[in-house]
Amino acid sequence: MSVVALAGGTGGAKLAHGLQAAVAPGDLTVVVNTGDDTERHGLLVMPDHDAVMYMLAGRFDDERGWGLAGETWAVMDGLAEYGEADWFRLGDRDFATHIARTGRLHEGLDLTSVVRSLQAALGIATPILPMADMPVRTEVRVDEGWLDFQEYFVHRRQGPEVREVRFTGDLTPTSAVADALAAAEVIVIGPSNPIVSIGPILAGPIRGLVAARAVAGIPVVAVSPIVGGAALKGPADRMLLSLGHESSALGVARIYRGVATAFVLDAVDAALEPDIAALGFRTLVTDTVMANHPGRARLARSVLDFAAGTDRIGAL
Amino acid sequence: MSVVALAGGTGGAKLAHGLQAAVAPGDLTVVVNTGDDTERHGLLVMPDHDAVMYMLAGRFDDERGWGLAGETWAVMDGLAEYGEADWFRLGDRDFATHIARTGRLHEGLDLTSVVRSLQAALGIATPILPMADMPVRTEVRVDEGWLDFQEYFVHRRQGPEVREVRFTGDLTPTSAVADALAAAEVIVIGPSNPIVSIGPILAGPIRGLVAARAVAGIPVVAVSPIVGGAALKGPADRMLLSLGHESSALGVARIYRGVATAFVLDAVDAALEPDIAALGFRTLVTDTVMANHPGRARLARSVLDFAAGTDRIGAL
Secondary structure, three states: OOEEEEEOOHHHHHHHHHHHHHOOOOOEEEEEOOOOOEEEOOEEEOHHHHHHHHHHOOOEOOOOOOOEOOOOOHHHHHHHHOOOOOOOOOOHHHHHHHHHHHHHHHOOOOHHHHHHHHHHHOOOOOOEEEOEOOOEEEEEEEOOEEEEHHHHHHHOOOOOOOOEEEEEEOOOEOHHHHHHHHHOOEEEEOOOOOOOOHHHHHOOOHHHHHHHHHHOOOOEEEEOOEEOOEEOOOOHHHHHHHOOOOOOHHHHHHHOOOOOOEEEEEHHHHHHHHHHHHOOOEEEEEOOOOOOHHHHHHHHHHHHHHHHOOOOOOOO | OOEEEEEOOHHHHHHHHHHHHHOOOOOEEEEEOOOOOEEEOOEEEOHHHHHHHHHHOOOEOOOOOOOEOOOOOHHHHHHHHOOOOOOOOOOHHHHHHHHHHHHHHHOOOOHHHHHHHHHHHOOOOOOEEEOEOOOEEEEEEEOOEEEEHHHHHHHOOOOOOOOEEEEEEOOOEOHHHHHHHHHOOEEEEOOOOOOOOOHHHHOOOHHHHHHHHHHOOOOEEEEOOEEOOEEOOOOHHHHHHHOOOOOOHHHHHHHOOOOOOEEEEEHHHHHHHHHHHHOOOEEEEEOOOOOOHHHHHHHHHHHHHHHOOOOOOOOO
């Protein structure tokens, strides 16, 4: 069964890890947000891609919540000594990823080929595809003006209220993404921030490619990143509110109308299920919190079983 | 007293370190070979500049003979995991140098400004000036053809015999180098390989700038890197022989005819002194082996005292 998962940061990466364990090798493809990507010290850093890559390689630092387990910090300390901004911390082993990637891009290879070569070196059977080969950058407007996403997310620690979000660059999907979606038998929208993690993926032509599959009867299952009104990690809850949405599974479901056909919400939000179903979604109420590795695989199996259900009700 | 030292790798760097200790802060300027520079993993690596920079910062790894003391190797191991060639070993802290330098160059700054900013961050009062801002690359012809210098020097471990040497690129000196030479009261040619370390510096217009100072009566003192017929480090001895020179202080002195006015040779080579003097050089016979830090300062003081001697005999 060909599964395509759309993923942003940690939540989507965790579910992708569970899905990788739940399907046959090669049956999963992950499409990752590139709007978070940034140039640091002349190197291309891809936080969402790398979270998924390290997660699928079993090397993500679950305790810290980002980067690689067992990192050291000599390069960053050296850069700080040279007066380089060091608020965006990158570990030594992680720098190898950014150096190899940037070097291969400078040789003229496209982004998808470059990151596939890195994934293969880490022994990952799952293709992790950038949503686009051309740069896309997420920017958020706060009261003082427009900020680069990482300036807001890391440097300002998500402090300012987000008033508006935009994506600059070229959202044209790659042929690898288009092919994967065309062949998908299940599409999963991971429990990542719907505004700035999944948002950029669905802001361009990919939205139409996913919706076309939904119209063709393929289940498109979104998993809520909001549990009990709050984001498990990150600023999704505050961002939903400041952008005029409801910080709840229902608020997320409303955002995914027209593209998803089914919706997974946490058991603590069971009371919202009728309202979500009323939007036209087939629903699954389950434990969505992936506290550990078995939790990821369990949720992934629940999502796939749910997707395979025959009572498909289009929400389009 | 304004002193300009021309330096390549370790020997020249050691003498520069001694000179820095022997003169007032800011009185020394080092002009370094850039023909050894190379792109590794998309980053500009400058082995001779960095040897001098780390030496003058007191952070050179004297035991290993290259790089920084106390290095770790996580980035290199990571790059090797990604399938990048790892025969050119770079430490983690050293990577910070290459990353900061390459990033600043990409921002459009010239090479001299960029490396000066790195030197300043390490607290070095001595300007270390690249001989040129534009890329120059040393290539050596061996029996199988032309090799990039680092391919010969590091990857092939100086195994093949060198049949010919050439320098490609733009040897135009920077205004900083021209200004330093114009103001120099003493010019020291360090005990680095005369073919591939000092050779590139003197292959372009800098040769004329140095010779003009010699004509003007400024002492230009070359220190032999060959002691007892052998190089203390590196392939200078074999290279001299395979290129038709004599592997001796006399052979080196012949190469510096027309540009240096005075020559320092080791006490073990005292028998060569008459022949070197017969070439027109003023000569100093002394212990030139810098076995430790005090040895560097001692040789530097000897060289400066010798340069200050009034019995100048031009060798031009």
